[in-house]
Amino acid sequence: MKKTSFSIFHLTEEQAITLLSTPTEQLEDPTDRYIAASRLVEYPSERAVEALIQAIHQPGDDLDNRIVRRKSVETLGHLRAAQALPTIRVCLEDDDCYTVENAVWAIGEIAGEEHAPDHVSLDETILEEITNVLKRPGQNYRVIIQTLGKLGYKAAADRIRPWMQAEDLMVASAAIATLYRLGTDIAAMPRIVEMLQDANVNVRRSCLQDLINTNYYSAIAQIAQCPVSMVFRLRAIQCLAVVGMQERAITFAEDVEPYLDQVIYDHPDTVELVHEYDQTPTIEFAVNELYETDFGRCYLATKTLLEVYPQEAPAALLAAYEDKAHHDYGGYYHVMRLFGWLNYDPAYDLLVKALHNQESQFKKARVAGAIALGRLGKSDAIAELQSAWNTGTWELQYAILIALDQLGGLTQSSLQSEHPLVQAKLSSLKG
Template identity: 30%
Template sequence: MSERFDVLFAGLPEEKAIELLKTNPEELKNPVEKYTAATRLAACQSDESLEALIEAISLEQENLFNRITRRKVLEALGRRRDPRALPGLFSALAFDDEPSVINAVDSISQIGFALEDEQRRTLLNALRGSDNQKRSVIQAHTRLGIEKADHEISALEDDANPLVAGAARAYAVKVHGRVDRLEPLIPQLTDPIAGRRRSAVIDLGDAGESSVLEHLVSCPVSMPLRAKSAFQIVDPEKTGLVPAPYAELITRLLQDNPLDMALQQDWSCESSLSDIEKNLQHRDEGKQYGGALTLMKMPNQQQLEAIDHIHDKFWSDYGANYLLTAVIGLNKVHERSDLVRTALAETLPQYAKSRVAAAWACLSLELNDQIELLQDIQFNARWLPLKWSCEQVLKQMS
């Protein structure tokens, strides 16, 4: 989803970004510009910018800003998806900086190029790192469809760390067709620890098994993460088309009704505004959905007052913005349809999920005056969940 934030760096010319990337950070008034330049070059296409990124893999690492820049460079090369970067990326697997190694592994899988035998051995050797590194290496094998690592990866299916075990099980399903290996991942979707729920969502997406879609609908983690995995399953080629048998489940996932969520009792809250505020701003999405559910169940007048209060205090918080927009649409709160119009018109990338909620709210609130904007979003949006939502809403509004 990082591509959605390219607009934030679009004002930096490519030539200037290359110059900044090659400048010693100690000579820069603002050294942060060096790694910002690397992120900017991820969205460029020229050979010059690609060569600058590859060259920057060899930055000396005594300087903190150089270390951060190298991590950004390795990440950027994955987005460039050019196999000419592979030699540099494989050299990074020998670095003693774990974030750099993980970024290099992720970029190798993003490029998606068939690996030579020596490259496969080098990638498999990276399995000897930390648990986070193991997870990344296993994911790369899954996404590249590398069959010859079965012995080493299958041994990790019962690893004590569920992040390692889950990735290994996704590999078994996707690469070797062992669908039964997914079974332990389903209860993990409702684990009390949010990080475990999120990792299970990612693993199910990597596994590519459509039978889990119903479970993704009810898993209390962020809608964009679940949508990424769901679209990975139903539309692996990223065509923007959802096969008819899956359309209803994808619709439910994107409409994101807290009533559909498998919420633990202690994730809900009392109906006081202070409790709802705390939940909506909590880092655990289970708590966030619990707060939204409490808001949905309020009597009409009390709900309107709560919406106004939260809007006044937290509308700029993109998490609260999203949930408030969703609740207005799901509960058909016609009195606050102006907030839906505002959310739909928001173009800052961090509010993209609010636009999804607003699109579906336009349907439930019958906001026909938004059809032209919905058509524009459908035509121009790059994020598939937003594009597909607008398409479906327009079909039903016509």
């Protein structure tokens, strides 16, 4: 579960604890307690933990109280609050399926870091209680199965195995991955790799996470072609490449670099498309598809714009930018990327702006801007790329290296990075 910060509400620890302990009927807005429980993720103190525990124990089965209970359990998981385990354990028997799901996940967070100095060992009784949740209808079986794998509970293997054939492919993928982690049924992993091409984007994203969880670095080439956002693929490749290289099972030059470059470039021809049109769409339709959350559809639209509308596309993309792409981070990314693939020189200033855009939601657009500037071939971009280096993520730094190499600006730079994949790329280009 993603750790979401509620710092925008500017609640201090004291204010959050006070709100959380206030009965709902005394609040102007019943969501205040939920916000307080969320905000306490920023305060790993004993007082915060105790307040969250008390919130779980607060009587009342109304929806507002259930939501607060769920969030309190989740926050305790993020805080890895071992002292809360007895309370969280009781939640495994709750009537609310979401509270149960959060309880299972939180236990995995608290006890799942086997090599952590503050590792918490669980007795078999609680591990059995988690496993038994698989028998209850209406639960999130994916989370339960993933947690059992994280906790390394091999005794659950026989009860997980039937879920490999689950109709819900996200559950099936989790079961296959978990049995692999537990050392059984290792021959089934190629099924997860095949699911990277499923029509359902949530299945594709779930499979990427399962491949990360299993350190299945032999799937890097297939991950590079998976039609999901570049962000998901880069995260997976980074995790798997670092592990594989540390174990000396793979090399950067042969097993990582070609596929990492491919994802950073992110041309639609290098993505295995899972959608198709039954007839050639209009340019208006294709441009609108760039705003879809399923990037499989975005890549199909991008391919169409490049192949069917290369002359008309720049004007349509500029109009899209002025309309809403400038504030829609998905559309913004695709528009910037297309300017590069179309070699559209008039977009130079927009691409420089994208390169330097440090708003968190536009991180991937900075990568698109760097690659597009390299494509345009203007030497003026060298200084812009170098100046963006220190404010960039590892993905942006990697893209900057590719762009500088294309522009002939790499030899005159003294760029350095502590990230192993960026270091490897630097060595590759300079070697």
